[in-house]
Amino acid sequence: MIIDAHLHCSGKEKSAGILHALDHAGVDKAVLLAPFLGGGYSLQDRDAIKRANLYLAKLIKSDRDRLIGFGILNPAMESARNDLELIHDLGFGGLKLVPSGWYPYDDCAQPVYEQAAAWGMPILFHSGIYIDGISGRFCRPAFYEAIRCYPKLRVTLAHLGWPWTDEAVAVGLIDLINGVSPDASQFRFDISFGAPPIYRKEVLKKALAVLSPDLLQFGSDVILPSSGEQIKERMNEVYHLLDALEVGKEGRARIMGGTAAAWLKV
Secondary structure (H helix, E strand, C coil): CCEEEEEECCCCCCHHHHHHHHHHHCCCEEEEECCCCCCCCCCCCHHHHHHHHHHHHHHHCCCCCCEEEEEECCCCCCCHHHHHHHHHHCCCCEEEECCCCCCCCCHHHHHHHHHHHHHCCCEEECCCCCCCCCCHHHCCHHHHHHHHHCCCCCEEEHHHHCCCHHHHHHHHHHHHHCCCCHHHCCEEEECCCCCCHHHHHHHHHHHHHHHCHHHEECCCCEECCCCCHHHHHHHHHHHHHHHHCCCCHHHHHHHHHHHHHHHHCC
């Protein structure tokens, strides 16, 4: 099974087009993130957050087996609790959080973690430098150690935390040191690369050596709508890296679907 565990909605896509793109790329299931990167959507606007989550609910309705919705909210807003309850009521598979103006260890985020853990709701976090050029300082991997206060919570840190990839690997290593199995680990890491191409082989080599494929998962980070060709290109980039690093069939299967399947329980 191949799972793209990191696909951005823009508010311009259609369900049929997404499914066509997945078919073209050879992807079985995809995690779709409610739109927040433009087009009238924003993590700083309560009405836009609600509208984004309702939009995503309609988008995945046609095939909830293949299309796994991750809702959005901003823990620093007073509406965060209501937004989280709506995400749960909509039956989404998880939650996407981007620390921007708040740190992962801030008090405002703790009720979100507590409730997500109680519901068994996984969280995909942005980690590392952020596209707005001003929020990366909130997203360093070590800041996510606050997650360990909620042992039932299972999260993914996107982009291997680049440029703090060594820090991300260190965060992920703790459970392994303590004998926790990968699927029971609180942290896993998606390889939707924040790192520019010249860094990627070295970044992935270190992550594979320390964390193993069992804690790594594929995410294209493509912004929809897409014909599927861009998803396919990013998959091929990963395959070329895995070839260069001599990753075997079992490890490839884990990275391209198995890690995410265990995390999402699909």
